[in-house]
Amino acid sequence: MTQPAKSNSVAFRDIAFQLHSQTNPEAHEARGPIIVASGKGARVTDIDGKEYIDGMAGLWCASLGFANERLAAAASRQYATLGYYHTFFHRTGDGAATLAEKLVEMTGMEGGKAYFATSGSEANETMVKLAWVYHTVRGKPTKRKVIARQRSFHGSTIAAASMCGLEFMHREFGLPLPGFLHTEAPYPYRGMLTGEDEVAYVERLALELEKMILREGPDTIAAFIAEPIFAGGGIIVPPATYFARIQQVLDKYDILCLGDEIVCGFGRTGEWFGRDTVGMKPDMMALAKGLSSSYFPISAVVMKGEIYDAIRTFNQAGGSFGHGFTNSGHPVGVAVALEAIAIYEEMNIVDHVRRMGARLRGRFEAMAAASPIVGDVRGAGLMLGIELVADKETRLPFAPERQAGPSFDRIALANGLIARCMGDTLGFSPPLIVDDRDVDDIADRCEASLRELETELLG
Numbered sequence: 232m233t234q235p236a237k238s239n240s241v242a243f244r245d246i247a248f249q250l251h252s253q254t255n256p257e258a259h260e261a262r263g264p265i266i267v268a269s270g271k272g273a274r275v276t277d278i279d280g281k282e283y284i285d286g287m288a289g290l291w292c293a294s295l296g297f298a299n300e301r302l303a304a305a306a307s308r309q310y311a312t313l314g315y316y317h318t319f320f321h322r323t324g325d326g327a328a329t330l331a332e333k334l335v336e337m338t339g340m341e342g343g344k345a346y347f348a349t350s351g352s353e354a355n356e357t358m359v360k361l362a363w364v365y366h367t368v369r370g371k372p373t374k375r376k377v378i379a380r381q382r383s384f385h386g387s388t389i390a391a392a393s394m395c396g397l398e399f400m401h402r403e404f405g406l407p408l409p410g411f412l413h414t415e416a417p418y419p420y421r422g423m424l425t426g427e428d429e430v431a432y433v434e435r436l437a438l439e440l441e442k443m444i445l446r447e448g449p450d451t452i453a454a455f456i457a458e459p460i461f462a463g464g465g466i467i468v469p470p471a472t473y474f475a476r477i478q479q480v481l482d483k484y485d486i487l488c489l490g491d492e493i494v495c496g497f498g499r500t501g502e503w504f505g506r507d508t509v510g511m512k513p514d515m516m517a518l519a520k521g522l523s524s525s526y527f528p529i530s531a532v533v534m535k536g537e538i539y540d541a542i543r544t545f546n547q548a549g550g551s552f553g554h555g556f557t558n559s560g561h562p563v564g565v566a567v568a569l570e571a572i573a574i575y576e577e578m579n580i581v582d583h584v585r586r587m588g589a590r591l592r593g594r595f596e597a598m599a600a601a602s603p604i605v606g607d608v609r610g611a612g613l614m615l616g617i618e619l620v621a622d623k624e625t626r627l628p629f630a631p632e633r634q635a636g637p638s639f640d641r642i643a644l645a646n647g648l649i650a651r652c653m654g655d656t657l658g659f660s661p662p663l664i665v666d667d668r669d670v671d672d673i674a675d676r677c678e679a680s681l682r683e684l685e686t687e688l689l690g
């Protein structure tokens with residue numbers, strides 16, 4: 232039977248059959264999808280042929296752009312050789328062993344190991360389970376709770392979502408689970424009190440964390456988890472001394488530090504890892520996204536030797552590490568990740584990101600100076616945020632019903648720029664391969680969109 236043309240359209244079938252992540256269902260039914268058909272470099276083209284520069288690298292992840300031929304060839308070669316195998320029961324491949332070695336070396340996790348999973352959420356959950364074993368083996372089995380921070384994003388599986396410090400990740404599901412706590416986020420632009428300097432602010436945050444630990448009981452806290460720089464929480468860089476001071480508190484109470492490098496890793500912040508941009512010293516690190524430029528779903532946990540030793544000791548009587556995913560160490564994923572890292576090294580990604588990041592930030596700062604509604608420009612490397620405010624002097628935010636951030640996204644999209652508002656903070660995290668021309672294109676479209684937004688909001 233011939234279907235009416237409408238029912239053959241991608242939009243019709245999408246609305247009829249697909250439930251979308253972080254999308255309002257009714258709005259999706261009314262508006263329909265944005266159908267992305269192809270990509271090249273930092274740009275994607277929709278089904279109607281309209282081109283956009285993607286200022287967000289998809290979801291902070293497509294660091295090498297949208298149609299990298301070397302990554303495609305690496306995947307293709309591996310598919311033709313061995314399209315699947317696993318890493319359970321002593322199995323491995325050259326790729327998995329090589330990537331594990333490479334990640335341990337890159338992160339400098341002395342005597343450590345890498346463990347593979349397929350998503351950032353799984354990597355974060357794996358770190359929690361490893362922290363539990365670590366404390367159990369050391370005779371502290373009651374150390375189970377995890378402290379995350381308000382505004383943090385750590386993923387969508389149940390424990391990862393519980394660690395998020397964002398209300399929208401909790402409200403439909405009755406989360407967080409018991410035992411997942413949230414301490415105050417370092418957010419200098421909004422969190423510092425009048426008359427407080429950075430040192431006093433950091434001290435207040437550290438004491439707040441310590442109070443929480445003492446209230447809960449230090450013998451109940453297993454780990455503290457943090458993104459070096461907040462991504463989805465609004466691109467927020469902590470004060471320079473924040474992590475060093477927090478680490479003193481963690482050391483005092485024997486609490487592990489878990490680094491969520493899922494966005495910050497692999498050059499994004501102008502260092503190989505965000506940890507080095509902010510002076511964080513994690514015991515384990517979760518890696519994903521940039522690891523393969525998201526050309527294959529692969530993630531990893533890289534852990535210090537002490538963590539591995541705990542797993543080893545726990546299973547000394549002959550048990551097996553009771554954890555694993557069907558696609559952990561997937562041969563195509565590791566081949567793509569190895570190729571991505573080789574490209575990052577060849578292009579000297581850290582220097583490139585610093586140069587491009589400085590250029591983009593310079594343009595944003597000039598825009599801020601000229602705009603009555605830009606209160607703050609912040610970030611590191613190619614991870615930059617612009618916070619919109621109703622009053623620059625007092626930092627008064629726009630009333631939520633003014634929809635300042637979402638309106639910017641709508642205007643930018645019409646102008647061929649994909650940005651991402653997080654509340655009224657506009658996020659930019661473009662593919663790391665952007666060149667001068669791409670950066671200027673993002674900045675030009677951003678500036679034009681900002682002018683239109685000013686007219687909408689201020690008349």
Ligand SMILES: Cc1ncc(COP(=O)(O)O)c(C=O)c1O
Pocket residue numbers: 290349350351352353355384385386387458462463491493494519
């Ligand atoms: C900082 C951070 N951690 C974890 C995740 C979750 O990763 P995934 O969606 O691959 O599970 C994300 C995803 O955006 C993230 O931004």
